[in-house]
Amino acid sequence: MMNFDSALKSQRNTNAKLNGDNEGYNPDMKTPLGIEKHASIVYTITVFYQVQEEICASCFKCMVLSVREDGGMLHYDIMDGKNKIFTVVHNVNGHKAKCSCKMFEMVGLLCRHIFVVFRDLEKIPLKYVVNRWTKDASLKATFEIDGVIYDQNGPKDEKKMLLNKLWSNVHCCIDLAGSNMEQLAAFSQVINEQKQLLMSGKEKLSPQHNKKTVKESFCGST
Structure with missing residues (x-):
């Protein structure tokens, strides 16, 4: 019982300290974009650096080759730093975007190509902020069903x-x-x-x- 108490206390304190370290640390901004500042507020430090890399790449490594409108949607052909071309479909009114690279669908973080079209936004649209990558993830209820972890819609304690x-x-x-x-x-x-x-x-x-x-x-x- 004592070993369990010690392990529980250690785990709790470690988690709390990591959250505290994260909250007390302000990373350097590499662009003047409001969306980068917002990313530093909502994401954990480790995840923020990944998102920051994509935001910087959208500014310095990506080039818009063409823009066309089809059915009320804007279609951007964007070439990244590796000379690969991807297409972003952007619904301006709803702040919705989908990229052919499918990074968001695979890892839950926006790619550099979508950040090209979101560059003028002050905040990342809420629908693209996945809870498991945020600072508040440990404060929200999580549960598991058949090996799959659900962390956004469970009841809150x-x-x-x-x-x-x-x-x-x-x-x-x-x-x-x-x-x-x-x-x-x-x-x-x-x-x-x-x-x-x-x-x-x-x-x-x-x-x-x-x-x-x-x-x-x-x-x-x-």
């Missing part, structure tokens, strides 16, 4: 979401303070004040009962 966010914020504050003892002491004081406030408003529990209650609050079950 508000308590678990709040606890995950709380751990993330705590680690983020610690990381932002770094080795600054003054800031660490100030943060510690705030935490201690809240601790005393919570303790003063609760009836005293036995140590065993209190420990059991804390475990159940993290596990979400008795």
